[in-house]
Each structure stands twice: as C-alpha cells, then as structure tokens.
Amino acid sequence: MxxxxxxxxxxxxxxxxxxxxxxxxxxxxxxxxxxxxxxxxxxxxxxxxxxxAPGLVDLHAHLRQPGSEVAETIETGSRAAAVGGYTAVVAMPNTEPAIDEVSVARDVLALGRQACCEVSVAGAITIGRKGERLAPLGQLAGLGIHLFTDDGRGVQDASLMRRALEYASDLGVVLAEHCEDESLSAGGQMHEGAWSSRLGIPGQSRLSEEVMLGRDLALVRSVGAPMHFLHLSTAGSLEALRRAKSEGLPVTAEVTPHHLTLTDAEVASYDSVYKVNPPLREASDVEALRQGLADGLVDAVATDHAPHQAETKERPFDEAPFGMLGLETALSVCWTALSDRLSLAELLAAFSTRPARIARLDVASGGRQGGAVAxxxxxxxxxxxxxxxxxxxxxxxxxxxxxxxxxxxxxxxxxxxxxxxxxxxxxxxxxxx
Ligand SMILES: [Zn+2]
CATH class of the missing domain: 2.30.40.10 (Urease, subunit C, domain 1)
Known part of the structure; x- marks a missing residue:
C-alpha cells in the first residue's frame, strides 16, 4: 500500500x-x-x-458538465477544488440537461469517480428546474443523493414547494433553496440601493431573498422537515435565520466568500466579474454575514463557484451571465478577511466539518469527509x-x-x-x- x-x-x-x-x-x-x-x-x-486539517467540503459548486464543458468540466472543476484544499464538492444540478433524472445523475457520479476530489451530486427539485412538476426525488435518493435544489432559481410556487418538502421529509432527504422571489427580482442586474441608482443599473431588492426565505421558514415550521438555505446575502436574512434557529426549526445555511468580502460598490467599475446572484450587497450586510459566521449562526461557507467563458462574461454588464469563480481562493479569501474574528479552527469547521455533515458526507453518516486528524x-x-x-x-x-x-x-x-x-x-x- x-x-x-x-x-x-x-x-x-x-x-x-x-x-x-x-x-x-x-x-x-x-x-x-x-x-x-x-x-x-x-x-x-x-x-x-x-x-x-480535514479536507474542505463545498456544498455549492457549478461544474458545468454536462452541457457547458467550454466553461468547466468535472475534471477541471475538481482540480480547481483540490488546489483550493477541497476533498469533496457537491455538484449543482443546473446543467444541460439538468440533473433531474437517474441517467444524468449516474453519468455525473461516474465522471466524479475519476476526479481530483469526491464529487457528490445535488438533484433538481423540479423537472428541468422549471418549477412546474416534481423531479423523481425517490429514484434520485436511491442513488444516495441527499440534497435537492433548483439552484439558479428558487421554487416560485409555494404549493409545489410544500409538496416537495413533504416528499423530501418522507424520503429523509434535504431541500436546498436558492431564495429568490422572481416577482421581486425580475430584471435586477445588481443589488438595489444607492449604487444601482447612481449607476443606472436595474436593482434586485433584498426583499426578493427575504420574502422567499420567510415563506420557506413557514413551510418548514408547518411540515417539520429540514431545509438548507443557499448563499444568504442580507442582514435581514440572517436575522430571520437567527429567529428560526432559536425557535428550533431544522434549518441550516451557507454564505459565500464573495458576500463576506465584497460590496455593491465594486459594480461601479461596470466589470461583469462582479455580477453575481444573489448580488453583492452593502457593507452592513457584509458585516452581518461576518458576525453570523463568527458567532456560529451560519453553518457553512460555500463557494457558489460559477465558471463562465470569457466571451460571455465580457458582454456589457446587463447582458453578462451571473456568477464568479470561488473554489481556488475561498479559504484564503476568508482567512484574509476574517482572521481577526475567528480562529482558524472555527473557520475550518465552516469549511469542512459542518458542510460535510449537511451533505451527509461525514464519517458518522458513512461518508469519508470532515473527520478528525486521527x-x-x-x-x-x-x-x-x-x-x-x-x-x-x-x-x-x-x-x-x-x-x-x-x-x-x-x-x-x-x-x-x-x-x-x-x-x-x-x-x-x-x-x-
Ligand atoms: Zn443560487
């Protein structure tokens, strides 16, 4: 050996x-x-x-395969992850086709077995991530898939989300929501605030995230099933999360390195590298996220690694796609910004032990991630x-x-x-x- x-x-x-x-x-x-x-x-x-330390675990990586292999593949994305210290990533299902059926999930998992880190898969909640009909969650769960999300979009229909949550509860799997009420975010290219007015760029209000989070917390309270919240970005969201947790609701949440370190002021450059969804917010939101991470309210830091070809990212701001890279720099970015607020052990818990548990990749769940160095x-x-x-x-x-x-x-x-x-x-x- x-x-x-x-x-x-x-x-x-x-x-x-x-x-x-x-x-x-x-x-x-x-x-x-x-x-x-x-x-x-x-x-x-x-x-x-x-x-x-135990290898890092990313709950939120867009590896772009199948469908956008010009931007990233499972091989290159997993290599980027390894360079960033990750030994496992959860691949998001907003591929083309979406990971909404067993054959696509099997293909991605098979490619993942050749990768530079463990590639776990999140399944879609609805077919084609269209928010209309439920994906075969039971069959996907049969492959060992534990997280389900339409990430890139939130599930807009509250009644469908309620059914999905009941179904997930029966199956013992977890829904992960991208909180965005599209009736409030439509057309928004950046955070709605002083900078969006000054720059003349249509804004996306904090309400879009907070309204859907509020709805989902009510659903969790009613159904009693767990839910994970992806990339929370506002002070109001963290307040709602704090209340939900103190009430004992079975919820977990992640924040991203970019929302912990950058503000909407960056958009003044009109550089679409700063265009991301949810958008970069204000200094008060950044401070709330840092506080939430430091005091343990926030469970995990996740990258939302979202590769895009230069060709598409170089379009004018309002035509460029949302998303930025994260895997290779995440831990250094957060350590640079937060070493005066958290110990390295505390930061690593949010990068490894806790996300491993949320994704059920931890040793106690029969997985191989987030264990002790022993x-x-x-x-x-x-x-x-x-x-x-x-x-x-x-x-x-x-x-x-x-x-x-x-x-x-x-x-x-x-x-x-x-x-x-x-x-x-x-x-x-x-x-x-
Ligand atoms: Zn998202």
Missing part, C-alpha cells in the same frame, strides 16, 4: 492544535504523533508552519499555511474559466498540500493530476 508521511504540521483536533506528524497508509490515517519515522519508500510532505480516519486532508501570502493570478487558475473577482489581490494563507483518499493531489500548491 502506498504510504505517505506529512511531517511537522500542527494537527487540528476539535478546537486545539498540537504539533505532530501524520502517517497515511492507503486511503486512511495509520498514525499521528510526534517524530514518526517514514517507512521505506514512503513519500514525505513537509507541513512545517502549516496546519493539517488514526483510523479517512485520509482526506488539507495542509494550509496560515502565514503564507500570495497574489491571485488569473493565468495560473486550474479552472477552465477566468472569472475570479480576486485577481491581483494579495491574500493571506495558502493551501500547500491536498490529500485525497491518501493520494497527494496537490503538492506545494501545484495540482499533481
């Missing part, structure tokens, strides 16, 4: 960190401790000055240097697309190595397969 020794890192366990080495054999951790010897023929990776655990690990700094270079991205809003920015903290099922897929920041 191939063996690997990760030497001299600080091992993350619970909230503490202890210096130590990690010996990996095959796809599992064989031993942890100080001064472990590398067996003959074992590969040795230096972790000096870095933290060894003997007997799966060898899905990230080695992250919290003090290293680097500048994001578009040309060096592993994604097939280039639409990162962080190009040229200097970030603190860098993924050094990523180990997926015992194999070092990223060494010293470089993808190895």
């Amino acid at each position: 191939p063996e690997l020794l990760i030497k001299g890192g600080r091992l993350l366990s619970g909230t503490g960190q202890a210096r130590g080495d990690v010996l990996v054999s095959g796809d599992s951790i064989l031993a942890v401790g100080e001064g472990l010897e590398a067996p003959l023929g074992a590969r040795v990776l230096e972790a000096d000055g870095a933290v060894v 003997a007997g655990q799966p060898a899905n690990l990230v080695v992250f240097d919290p003090e290293a700094s680097y500048e994001v270079e578009r040309a060096r991205l592993c994604s097939l697309s280039r639409n990162t809003p962080f190009a040229g920015r200097k970030l603190r903290g860098r993924v050094r190595h990523t180990i997926y099922e015992g194999e070092p897929v990223v060494i010293d920041g470089e993808a190895r397969r």
Whole structure:
C-alpha cells in the first residue's frame, strides 16, 4: 500500500492544535504523533508552519458538465477544488440537461469517480428546474443523493414547494433553496440601493431573498422537515435565520466568500466579474454575514463557484451571465478577511466539518469527509499555511474559466498540500493530476 508521511504540521483536533506528524497508509490515517519515522519508500510532505486539517467540503459548486464543458468540466472543476484544499464538492444540478433524472445523475457520479476530489451530486427539485412538476426525488435518493435544489432559481410556487418538502421529509432527504422571489427580482442586474441608482443599473431588492426565505421558514415550521438555505446575502436574512434557529426549526445555511468580502460598490467599475446572484450587497450586510459566521449562526461557507467563458462574461454588464469563480481562493479569501474574528479552527469547521455533515458526507453518516486528524480516519486532508501570502493570478487558475473577482489581490494563507483518499493531489500548491 502506498504510504505517505506529512511531517511537522500542527494537527487540528476539535478546537486545539498540537504539533505532530501524520502517517497515511492507503486511503486512511495509520498514525499521528510526534517524530514518526517514514517507512521505506514512503513519500514525505513537509507541513512545517502549516496546519493539517480535514479536507474542505463545498456544498455549492457549478461544474458545468454536462452541457457547458467550454466553461468547466468535472475534471477541471475538481482540480480547481483540490488546489483550493477541497476533498469533496457537491455538484449543482443546473446543467444541460439538468440533473433531474437517474441517467444524468449516474453519468455525473461516474465522471466524479475519476476526479481530483469526491464529487457528490445535488438533484433538481423540479423537472428541468422549471418549477412546474416534481423531479423523481425517490429514484434520485436511491442513488444516495441527499440534497435537492433548483439552484439558479428558487421554487416560485409555494404549493409545489410544500409538496416537495413533504416528499423530501418522507424520503429523509434535504431541500436546498436558492431564495429568490422572481416577482421581486425580475430584471435586477445588481443589488438595489444607492449604487444601482447612481449607476443606472436595474436593482434586485433584498426583499426578493427575504420574502422567499420567510415563506420557506413557514413551510418548514408547518411540515417539520429540514431545509438548507443557499448563499444568504442580507442582514435581514440572517436575522430571520437567527429567529428560526432559536425557535428550533431544522434549518441550516451557507454564505459565500464573495458576500463576506465584497460590496455593491465594486459594480461601479461596470466589470461583469462582479455580477453575481444573489448580488453583492452593502457593507452592513457584509458585516452581518461576518458576525453570523463568527458567532456560529451560519453553518457553512460555500463557494457558489460559477465558471463562465470569457466571451460571455465580457458582454456589457446587463447582458453578462451571473456568477464568479470561488473554489481556488475561498479559504484564503476568508482567512484574509476574517482572521481577526475567528480562529482558524472555527473557520475550518465552516469549511469542512459542518458542510460535510449537511451533505451527509461525514464519517458518522458513512461518508469519508470532515473527520478528525486521527488514526483510523479517512485520509482526506488539507495542509494550509496560515502565514503564507500570495497574489491571485488569473493565468495560473486550474479552472477552465477566468472569472475570479480576486485577481491581483494579495491574500493571506495558502493551501500547500491536498490529500485525497491518501493520494497527494496537490503538492506545494501545484495540482499533481
Ligand atoms: Zn443560487
């Protein structure tokens, strides 16, 4: 069995960190401790000055395959993920065709087995994500699919969403909502506020997100089934989430690195790299999201990695598609912005342990993600240097697309190595397969 020794890192366990080495054999951790010897023929990776933690888990990645392989594929997207420290991603179903039937889901899962990280799949809630008829959730759940979403769109029809929630509850799966009431967001190209008026760009009000979130919380309260909320972006949404959780509703939520760090003021450049849905909000929303992450209200940071070809992103602002890259920079972007608010262990819990649990990829659910750095655990690990700094270079991205809003920015903290099922897929920041 191939063996690997990760030497001299600080091992993350619970909230503490202890210096130590990690010996990996095959796809599992064989031993942890100080001064472990590398067996003959074992590969040795230096972790000096870095933290060894469970690999990151992204609840929200658009891998674009099938249908938009010019923008990303499962292979390139998973490589981008690995470089960002991820050992698992949940592939969103807004592909062409949508992941709304067993054959498409099987194809994506099969491609995922060749990928640089674990590729889990979210199924669509409705056929073609049209919001009209329910997809065969039961059959899809039979493939082990646990999350269902029409992401890119919210389910507009409340009665259909109620039925979907009842059905999901019977099946023991979880609906994940993209909260956007289209009667309130129609035509909106950016956040509705002072900047949209000044720039003359049609705005999308916070209400669009908050009205659907409110509706869904009422449905959760009535049906008693769990729901996950994707990319919450407003202070009002977090307030509603706080009330729902204190009431004991079975809800979880994610925020994105870009909503934690950027505001609608960026749009003044008219650069469509800043066009994203939900839109970049105001400083007060960013602060509420940071607070929610720091105090544990927010369960997970998820990327909403949304690759687009340069050709389409270079169109005028109002014609360009929504979305930005995220996988390769997420952890560094958040560590740079939040290291004064959260410990690295707290941040990593939102990047790994908690999202692994939400996606049921965690060890307790029979999965292989988000475990402890301890003997007997799966060898899905990230080695992250919290003090290293680097500048994001578009040309060096592993994604097939280039639409990162962080190009040229200097970030603190860098993924050094990523180990997926015992194999070092990223060494010293470089993808190895
Ligand atoms: Zn979305």
